[in-house]
Amino acid sequence: MEQLERLSLVSRIATELHNHWGISDKDLAEFVLHLGEESQSLEEFRAKLKANGSAVTQALAVSLYTSISKFVARSKKAKTAAATASTSSGSSGAGVKDGKNGVSPSPVKDSKDEQVSAPGSSTNGSKPLPTTAFSVSHHPPTEKELKFPGLCMQNRFDRPELQLARPDDNAPLSAAAQRLLQQEKDDKELMREQQEAFKRAKEGYWGGDHNSSSKGGISATGANALPIGGASGAAGTAAAATGAAGESLNFCGKRGAPLERYGIYDGVVSRVMEYGAFVQLDLAEGRREGLLHVADMSRPDGGPCVSADAVRKGQLVKVKVHAIAGTRLSLTMREVDQATGRDLKPRNLQGGTSCSRAALFESLAEEHAQALEKKGLGRITGVKINLNSTEEETAYSRKRKLMSDYDKWEAQQLQRSGLVSSKENPYYDEEAGGILPAQEAEEDVEIEVVDEEPLFLRGQTTRAGMQLSPVKIVANPDGSLARAAATAQTLAKERRDVRQAQEAAILDSIPKDMSRPWEDPNPQPGERTIAQALQGLGQTGYEMPEWKRLYLGKNVSFGIKSTLSIAEQRRSLPIYKLKEQLLKAIMGNQVLIVIGETGSGKTTQMTQYMAEAGLVTPGRLIGCTQPRRVAAMSVAKRVAEEFGCRLGQEVGYSIRFEDCTSPDTIIKYMTDGLLLREALVDPRLQRYSVVMLDEAHERTISTDVLFGLLKECCRQRPDFKLIVTSATLDAEKFSNYFFNSSIFTIPGRTFPVEILYTKEPETDYVEAALITVLQIHLCEPPGDILLFLTGQEEIDTTCQTLHERMQRLESANPPPLIILPVYSALPSEVQTMIFDPAPPGCRKCVVATNIAEASLTIDGIYFVIDPGFAKVKMYNPKSGMDALTVAPISQANARQRAGRAGRTGPGKCYRLYTEAAYRCEMLPTAVPEIQRTNLENTVLLLKAMGVNDLLNFDFMDPPPVQTLINSLETLFELGALDDEGLLTKLGRKMAEFPMEPQLSKMLLTSVDLKCSDEIITIVAMLSVQNVFYRPKDRQALADQKKSGFHQPEGDHITYLELYRAWQRNRFSNAWCYENFIQHRALRRAQDVRKQLISIMDRYKLDIISAGKDYKRICRCICAGFFRHACRVDPQEGYRTLVDHQQVFMHPSSALYNRNPEWLVYHELVLTTKEYLRDCCTIEPLWLCDVAPKLFKPADQQRLSRRKMRERIEPLYNRFEEPNAWRLSRRQGKR
Template identity: 55%
Template sequence: MSKRTNRREPSSSEESSIDSEEERRRKDVQDRDEFAERLKKRDEDRTRKVVEAASSSKRTYEEAAKRLKLDAEDKEKLLPELRKQSRRQYLEKRKEDKVAELEADIRDDEYLFADSVITERERKDREYKKSLLQIAKDHEKARELERVQRYHMPKDIKKGETQEYVEVDENERMPNSEQKKWEAEQLASASYQFGSKDAKDRAKQQEEYELLLEDQIDFIQALGLEGTKEKERKPEITETEKKKMTIEDTKKSLPIFPFKEDLIAAIREHQILIIEGETGSGKTTQIPQYLYEAGFTNDGKKIGCTQPRRVAAMSVAARVAEELGIKLGNEVGYSIRFEDCTSERTVIKYMTDGTLHREFLSEPDLGSYSVMIIDEAHERTLHTDILFGLVKDIVRFRKDLKLLISSATLDADKFSDFFDEAPIFRIPGRRYPVDIFYTKAPEADYIDACVVSVLQIHATQPLGDILVFLTGQEEIEACQEMLQDRVKRLGSKLKELLILPIYANLPSDMQAKIFEPTPPNARKVILATNIAETSLTIDNIIYVIDPGFAKQNNFNSRTGMETLMVVPISKASANQRAGRAGRVAPGKCFRLYTARAYQNELEENTVPEIKRTNLGNAMLMLKALGINDLLHFDFLDPPPKETLVLALEQLYALGALNHHGELTKLGRRMAEFPVDPMMAKMLLASEKYKCSEEVVTIAAMLSVNGAIFYRPKDKIIHADTARKNFNHPHGDHLSLMQVYNQWAESDYSTQWCYENYIQFRSMKRARDVREQLVGLMQRVEIDMVSSLSETTNIRKAITAGYFYHVARLSKGGNYKTVKHNQSVIIHPNSALFEELPRWILYHELVFTTKEFMRSVIEIDSKWLLEVAPHYYKPKELEDSTNKRMPKVVGKAP
C-alpha cells in the first residue's frame, strides 16, 4: 500500500513573488545580451582589417597604397632624427680627432722649438693651445664620471660593443703607451714564472683582501647537473666571438636552428604539436619568425604567442622586433594587462595568457589567428590551464588553426595525452655541467645570505655574471640596497659590480638593461623573481644563487580566504634554477639550504596554480564565454570541487550570477575588467555612489601598492614622516587616493616624488593603469563623476566589492574575520595601525611571520547590511559600535 504524501500548494502571494523574480531574471538576461551586442558592435566598428579578402583586388590595392603611405610617413618622421644622430656621431669622432691633433701639435711645437727663443705672441699661442687641451680633457673626465649615474639607451648591436661603460685609462692616450704595455706584460710574465719568490707576499695580500668580507658562508659541493654529451654539444662561443656575431649569426647558433625545416614541416602536417626544448633553445623567439617566413600570415591572419608573465611578453617581443629589424608595435607587438603595444600592421603578437582570455570575449573562435602558441606551458598557471580547455575545443571546429604547446620540461607526454595524442617535437638542448653547492647549516636570513654569497663569488671566483632568485619586488629592492651599500664601503678593492633588478613593475627600459653586454673586467649580478627560471634567457650567467623560496597565492577553501605566502620551491624548480648556470659555459649553483632540506623538505613538482588559488576570476571569464557546465569543463588537472563551488558562491554573492547560475548583466560588465571580481564590483558600484573618479584612482593605486613608498637606509625617519603626512583618518585606500591627487596637482612631477620618498616609476604606472580603467568604465557605459568630499560614499563603494574581507575588533584587542573567526593583524605600515577602529575592511591578506591585513579602511557595520544583505545577517553584526577601543588600557582602581 503506497503512502500518500501531502504537498503544500504555494499561496497566491508566493506564486506572485516567484513570477516577479522570474520576470526580473528574464529582463536582466535580455539587458545582458543587449549590452554584449553593443560591445561587439563597437569592437567591430573600431577594428580595421589589415588585408581585405583576396577577391577584392581593388580594396587590396588601396590597402597596400595606404600601407606604403604609412611607411613613407614613418620615413619622413624618422629621417630628421637619423640625420641628427649621424651628425652627433660625426661630431663625436671629429672632436676626438681634433683633440688628438691639438695634443700632437703641442708636443711637436715643444720638441722642435725646445732650444729656440720664441716670441711673446708664439708663447701666448702655445699657452692658449695648452689651456684648450686641458679644458677638453677636463670635459671628457666629467663625462666619464657622469656615465656612472646615467642610463644610456643601448646602441645597435651591429655597431659592436656599447661604449658607455668602457673604462678609459688615461695612460693609453699618452705617448709611449705601447712601450708601457709591453713592460707591464713582461713584468706579469716574470711574476707568473717566478711566482714562488713572492708567494708569501701574495698570500698576505690575499688574507688582507679576504678580511674585507665581514661574513662568509661555508658551502659543501654535491653531485651537480650533467651536461649534454660532448658529441651533441657545440663548441663554447667565446666572448670575443660573441661580440663579432651579427643578429643573424646569433639566430643560427641557437639549438633550434638545425631543426627549422623539420619543425615547419611538422606544423604543416599536424594541427596540434607539442614542442619540448630546454630554456634558451630559441623556441619563444624563433618559432613565430619561422612561421612568419613560411607564410602563415599571408592571408592577413596573425601568429599569437602567450606568456605566463608580463615581463616575458614585453622583452621577447622587443627582441623579435630587433631581430627582424622593425619597430616594436608594427609587425611585432605585445599586449599585456593595462598596456597594448600593437597596431593594425601587427602579425606576430606576444601576450599574457590572461590577455588571450579577454580576447575570447570579443572573438570566441580566434578568427584573426592562423597559429596560436601556448608558451611555457610547464609553468601551469591558472590562466594557462584554462586556455588548454578553450583552445582544445576551438581546434575541433577550426581545422585551419594550428595549435603549438611549448614546454621546457618532461610534462610533454601529459600534454600529448590531453590533446588527443598529439605528436611531440623534441629539440635537444645545449647544456653544460653545473656544480651544485649546499650550505652546511640552514641560513636564518636568506636575503643577507644572498648579499654575502654575491660578494663572496665576486671576490673569489673567475668572471661571469651572477643570477640571484628572490621572491618579489620588495626583496629585490632590499637586496639591491644592501649590495650597493656594501660595495660602496669596499670601494675600489673590488672590481666593478653592476647590480640589475628584474620584476614585473620595472619600466621596460630598465628591464632591457639585463640583456646588455657586461663591460670588460666587470660583473653583472641580476636580482630576479622566478621569471628567470624559464621565461627569460640571460646570456653569460655562470653563477646562480638559490635561496629556495618563491611567492605563491594559496586559497583556503575551508575559510574562503586567499593568502600571498613565501613558500619553499619544488625540486623541479630548484633544478630549473641550477640549469640557468649551465647555458653558455660550465657553471656553479649555490643553494642557500642544506642537502638534507633538498631531499626531505622540497616537493617533487610545483602544485599547479589551479589547485591552490581562488577561481573566481577564471569562472567569471568562462561564464562570460557561455560555458555554463563548469563542473565538467575539460581541465588538464581538475580543481578541487569545493574550490570551484566556493568560486561560484562568491560570484553569486557579488551579483555576477543569478539564482539559476546564469551570468547577470552586472557579471557581464565585471568580465570586461582585467582585475579580480571584487575589484570589478567595487568599480561598478562607484556608479551607484557617484564616486567613479575616486574609486578608479584607488583601484589604480592598489595595483602598484607594494611599490609606492621607499625608505632609504640613511633617511628612514624622513621617509616615514613623509609617508605619515599622507595618512587619512579613515584608512589606507583614501591615503593612496591623496598621494595620487597631490601628485596630479604637482603636474605629475618627478621632483615631488623625490621630495616625498615616493617611487616615480610606480606612480607613472598607476597613471597608465588609471587611464586604461577610465577607458573600460566608459566601455561598460559608466560616466566618470566625482564625490571627493563624500568619503562615506567612496568607502561604501569599496565595501560593495570587498564585503568578504571584513574583520572586527574582539574583546582581547585582536582582530578576527567576521565569517571565519580567523585572527588577523593590521600591517604596521597602515594608517590605522595605532587607531584600532571597531570594524575594518582589508584589501588583501599577506602571510609573512603573521597573517597581516594590507590596505585597510574603517567601515560602519550597517553598510554590510546595505551592500550585502544576502551575505550578512543582522545577528552577526549585533555588537556593532562606532566607538574606538582605547589605545592604552588603564589599570583598575
C-alpha cells in the first residue's frame, strides 16, 4: 500500500513540475521527493532545490512540500501503528495494569479539550488566520488549492524589506510643499492670513519686545529663561549676544564631542537664510558648520514656520546630525527636545538588530535604485525615463497646425501674388528663418500582447484554457423577471426618444431670427409679441418641470422638523429604553450583533453610551465605520452637537483626503475604507478599544475585508470589542461567522403586512406600477404609498407620467396626490421633504430607489409597490468594465421592502411579479459587492498586509476565482508583484496611496519622469466627477465654452489646463459660472490636490513641474493605464489592444472627431454603446517601455495578429451578391 501511495505521489509531483517547468520526468520527480523526505522544514527544502540549480517559486515549493510532508507523516504513522500492534500481540498474555498499579491509561484527547477558550474565541470550529510567516497548513489540499496554487501561497507577515518608514504626521512640511500649498490659496485666505499675521505682530510689539527694549534691553537671565526654537524664538536669541562683541559665538554645551550620525549637540546659529539657518558645532576635530533646513524647524505647536521666525543669529539650539556628506552636515531640531536635549526619535544603528536590519535593507534599496539609474530606468518604478522629446520639441510640434489642401493652396497663391508675406504663413518659423518642411509620414508600428503568463499563475488563467465562471446575479436568466428587465431597457430608450423628439419640436417651433420682427416695418400680427417673449431665451436657468415645481416647491426646509430639544430627542429614540441592557450585553461579549431598523438610534447613540460607560481607555478611541463618506460627516456633526463639543475635538471624523480629528478625540466616525487602510499600518488596531461596523448589511468590499481582519484581531486582543450593526433581519449569518456571537435586537414597530402577487408576469413594470398607484389612490383607504424603482431617469419619467395622468382625472375630482422622488442625486434638503406628513385630505406617493429599503424609515407608509428590480453594479472580468444593470432583487430584499408597509400600521405590499417568480427566480440573499466588482485595490492591500493565501482568507462570502486571477495579473503587469506573486517594493508604495493601483502607479511614475506636479493635478481632477455642466437651455453656449479648454493631447491635459486657468483667475467662482464649470467640483479637486501634496512630501517624494512638456505627462499617464490602450479600428471606432473589444469615443471627449490613432482611456462606461471616458493620446512605443510584461513590438518579418484578423470587404453593390467578387463565384463568366 505504501508503494502505491509513493507512486501516486511521484506522479503528482511530475504533474506539478510539468505545469510549472514544462518538464515531465519521473526520475526528477523521485529526486524531488527524496529531497523533501530529507528536509525538516520548508526553508530547508527550498534551499536544497535551489542548491541543485532549480528556480523554484514559493508557491511551487509550498505545494510540493505540503504533499511530501503529508506522505511522510502517514508512512510514519503506519509504521508506528504496526510496531504497536506487534508489541501488544507479544504481551497479550500479561495482565494489563491500571492506574492503581502505577500505570495510568492515556485517554484520547478531543481536539476541543485542547483549545483554550479566550473571550470571543470561536466555538464553531472557525479556522484562524496563520500567525507565522512560514507555517504550513496540515490539512489535505483541496481540489481548488491544487488547481490554483497561485492563490494559496504561504502568508508572509515579516518581510522587513517591504516595511516603509512611517512618516511623522505632526512634522511640518518641506519648503517646496508649503510653497505649493500657498499657491492654492485664494485672495480671501491670503487676506485673512495677512490680517492674522499683522495682529500677531502687533500683539508681540506691545506685549513683549517693545516693552523690554524700552527698559534698557533684555537681561541675560531673562533671555535664558525663555524657550528656544519656538514660534517666538526672537525672545530667546539675546542670550549669546550679551557680550561687548556681538559677533562672538558662545558655546555652553559639551565641548569636544566626536562627530557621529544621529548624535545630539549644542550649537549656535551663525547665519539665517530664507531656506534655513547655519549652525556652528564645537566638535573634537574643531568647529563645524551644518545646515538646518527650514523644514527641520518647527514651532512648539508643530505647525509650519519660516526660518526668520524660528531662530535668530546667535541663538543657542540643540540639534541632531541627520546626515553626513563629506564636509557637509544636515541638522534637525524637530527630533530633539529643546528644553532637555532628549532624543525624540532614537535611531541608533549600532544598538539593535532590528535597526541594523532596517539599515541593511535601506542600503540595499539605495544600491538597487542607483543600478536602475545607470540603466536609464526610474529609481522608484523602473520605467524607461530617456525621453526623446524635450520641452522645446514638444512646443515646436504643437506650434504646427494642420491645414487642408485647399488652405495650403490658398496661402501659397496669396504669397506668390505679394498680398501676404511669408512671415504670415502658419508654417513660418522665426528661429529657422523660413517655412517649416512638411511632416514626414509616421512609420506604422505594430504592438502585440505578450502571450507568456506570470510564472506564479502559469496554467491558471484563461490564456491556458482555464474555464472560469463568474458569480451569477440572476437565479434564472431565462425567467420572466430577466425578460422583463431586458424589456424595460428597450422601453426606457423609447420613452427617452419620445421626450427628446418633443423637446426638439418645441425648439424648432421657436423663430430662429429674433431681430427680423423689429427690422421689418410691417411685421405679421403677433410677431413682435412672440419675439419679446422669447428675447431672454437661453439666458435664464434651467426651469424645473411642472410636477417638481408643484410638489417640491421653491422654499424647502433642511432636515427633519422637530420642536423637541436635543435631550428630549435622544430620550425619544427606541434605543434609549434599552440603554442598560445594551451596555450589559456589550460588557459581557467581545463580539455583539445589534439589529435595529433605521431611525432607532444605533449609529448616533451607541458610541456615546460606550464613551459614557468608560469603555474608552487612555490613548484609544471608539471607532465607527460608515459605508459612505457623506454619512460619516453628517453623523459626526450630529453626535458632536449632542455630545456638547466642537466637531473635531472629542468627536471627529476621517474620510479619504480629509481628517477632522485631534489628540482629544475619543469618538471617531470614518469610512470603512479608511479603517482598512489603518489596518494596513496596524493590523491589531491598537488605537481602538471598540470598533463598530455600522450598516454591515450593505456588504461593501471594505466591510467584507474588515470582517476577516477584525475577526483575527478579536483572537489576538482579548481587550478588543467588536460591534456589528445591521438594519436587516438576516443576522444569523453574521452571528455564525463571528464565533456564534450574541444577537441584541432593538424591537421596532411591526404590524402585519398583506402580500399580493400578480397572476401573470408583467412585461412593462413601470406601466404596471403607474396603474397600481392610481388604483390604490382611488380605491384604498388613506395611507401613503412607497414605490420602488431602479434609477433617476426612471423615477423622473414615472413622476412626470403620474402627474399628467392625475391632471386628466381632475374632472372626476380625485383627492390630491403629492409625488415625491428620492434618489442620491437630489439635494439633501429636498430628500428630507419625504419625512413631512401629508396634509389632511391628501395622499403622499414616494418614488424611491432601493435606498428606502433599509437606509430610510418613512412614517405613514401603508402601501408598498415592489416591481422586483434594482440596479446592480456588475464587473465583467473579460472586458474589465463596471456596468449598472437592472437585475431582479433577492428574496431578502423583497421581504425588507414589504416590511416598510408595516411600520405605522397594518399595510399591503403589491408585488408586480408572480409568486412562482419569487420562489424560483430570486436568490435567497443579495450577491455581496465583493463577488461582483473589481478587486485590484483589495488584493493589493491584502498583499501589503502579508496575506498571500487569498483562497483561504476568512471571507464571509469568497470572491470568484476569475476576479482574483485577473486582479493578480493586472498587479503583476503594473509591477506591484514579482514572478513569485509576492509584493514588490513598488507595490508596497502603491498600497500607501488611497486610490486605484493604476492612479498610484501613475503618481509614482511621475516622480521618475519629473512631472509630479501636473500628475497630482490630473489625479485630483479625475477623482471628482462632472466638472463641466450643460444647462438644457444653454447647451450650445456651454459646449462652446468647454471647447475653449480642449487640448489636442486629450482630456487629461484639458483638465490640467482647466485647473491652471482657474488658478490664474484666483479660484474665482464667477469665472466658473461664466465658463459653465462646477466650482464645487473644482474645490473638491483642490482639497484632494492639497492632501496629495502632503502625502508625497511626507514620503519624501519630489514634486517637480514639467511645464509645457505634455509628452512627458502623457507618457506618465500611459505608465498607469497601459492596459486601457486602444487603436483606431478601420471599420468604426477603436479596438482595445488587450481583448480586441470594439469601443467608441464619448462625444464629450476633447478628442472627439480628432480620431488619434493610439490612445489610452481612464474608464469604460456602458450606455447605448461601450464609450471611452477621459482619453489621452500616446505613442505606440511607449507601451513597450512602460509595460514590457504585457506588450512587445511585433515581428517585422511576418504579419501581425491585427493584420491577420483584417478582412477585405468589397464596396457594397446592391445589384450583385455579397460574394460575387470571389474567383470561385466567377467560373464560367467573361
